[in-house]
Amino acid sequence: MTFSVAVAGASGYAGGELLRILASHPDFEVRTVTAHQNAGQPLIAHQPHLRSLAHLTLVETSASNLAGHDVVFLALPHGKSGEIAAQLPDETLVVDCGADHRLESEESWAAFYGGDYFGAWAYGVPELPVVSANSTATGTANSTGGKQRDALVGATRIAAPGCNASAVSLALAPGIAAGLIDDEDIVAVLAVGPSGAGKSLKTMYLASEILGSANPYAVGGTHRHIPEIQQNLRKAGAAHPTVSFTPVLVPMSRGILATSTARLKPGVTPEQVQQTWERAYADEPFVHVLPHGSVxxxxDVLGANTALIGVAVDEAAGRVIAVLALDNLYKGTAGAAIQSANIALGLDETAGLNVNGVAP
Structure with missing residues (x-):
């Protein structure tokens, strides 16, 4: 069976990456692409690398144009997906690549985003360790809690993750779920490419501003992905996670290198840490823990749906360091959305998704 697909926001970076993956997906057929100010123009004028989709023309982003498809991917600014999704049929699988349906707390939404709150959907990070409500964060928590994947089976509404949030969450969740690290002194510093901010023309994203420079932003606990990280770590068993999160724009078009650290519980050894992270992701096709000593x-992940993790222990500081690399547009957004859709529809989870990156 082939599923008909519409992509809203198809002229942007996230929309373009969705289309690039969908173009070779064996079970999906892209029939409709939408945009706002670019409606009426050929898709190829805005995504010239997508030669196999040159026959498509961008139409207005409206519920009427999106309805009637089996699957709808929304790659829209926050505040826009919620309005459109509310008008789509219940039986349509809708995957929101924006922020509108990620947060379970209306209070957090108001504090970090503002505007109308549209409620939380099934969260689209299948590999995230999840501890059941009646479990404690012990070494056996993963076996009883499972993974976020379970919540995606049969879902018709899915919230794809924030790329930074999934990077930090996947990096530290194994230690939280196994009870090896404290959750109240987490520090994460990320080197990020500007494509994560979309195609909007802002001075800070101009080549003349970022080439030859590293530029911190959203410093001091203001980044919108912080409550999403905390929510994910609570799913993994954290009681009251606190996260100091600092992203830094660096001159690469795409990619995230997240260096996340946390205090180790007394008596935890480097061997335990390595074994715990390896065990957490041992069966995952897209999240790979590197051998001890490797970062x-x-x-290594550009153009692939992979997240690579290297873990180390700073014994003098009593901290674990988890370094995770992913492609923010692929695994961080579009790949996670399509992987989650595969699960929801009962398809092969890996269908259409690549584990091989592009080099050099």
Whole structure:
């Protein structure tokens, strides 16, 4: 069976990456692409690398144009997906690549985003360790709690993750779920490419501003992905997670290198740490823990749905360091959305998704 697909926001970076993956997906057929100010123009004028989809023309982003498809991917600014999704049929699988349906707390939404709150959907990070409500964060928590994947089976409404949030969450969740690290002194510093901010023309994203420079932003606990990280770590068993989160724009078009650290519980050894992270992701096709002593580079994951993790222990400081690399547009957004859709529809989870990156 082939599923008909519409992509809203198809002229942007996230929309373009969705289309690039969908173009070779064996079970999906892209029939409709929508945009706002670019409606009426050929898709190829805005996504010239998508030659196999040159026959498509951008139409207005409206519920009427999106309805009638089996699957709808929304790659829209926050505040826009919720309005459109509310008008789509219940039986349509809708995957929101924006922020409108990620947060379970209306209070957090108001504090970090503002505007109308549209409620939370099934969260689209299948590999995230999840501890059941009646479990404690012990070494056996993963076996009783499972993964976020379970919540995606049969779902018709899915919230794809924030790319930074999934990077930090996947990096530290194994230690939280196994009870090896404290959750109240987490520090994460991320080197990120500007494509995560979309195609909007802002001075801070101009080449003349970022080439030859590293630029911190949203410093001091203001980044919108912080409550999403905390929510994910609570799913993994954290009681009251606190996260100091600092992203830094660096001159690469795409990619995230997240360096996340947390205090180790007394008596935890480097061997325990390595074994715990390896065990957490041992059966995952897209999240790979590197051998002891190895750390990933963003170059190793470009154009792939993989997240690579290297873990180390700073024994003098009593902290674990988890370094995770992913492609923010692929695994961080579009790949996670399509992987989650595969699960929801009962397809092969890996269908259409690549584990091989592009080098050099």
């Amino acid at each position: 990933p580079r963003t170059a």
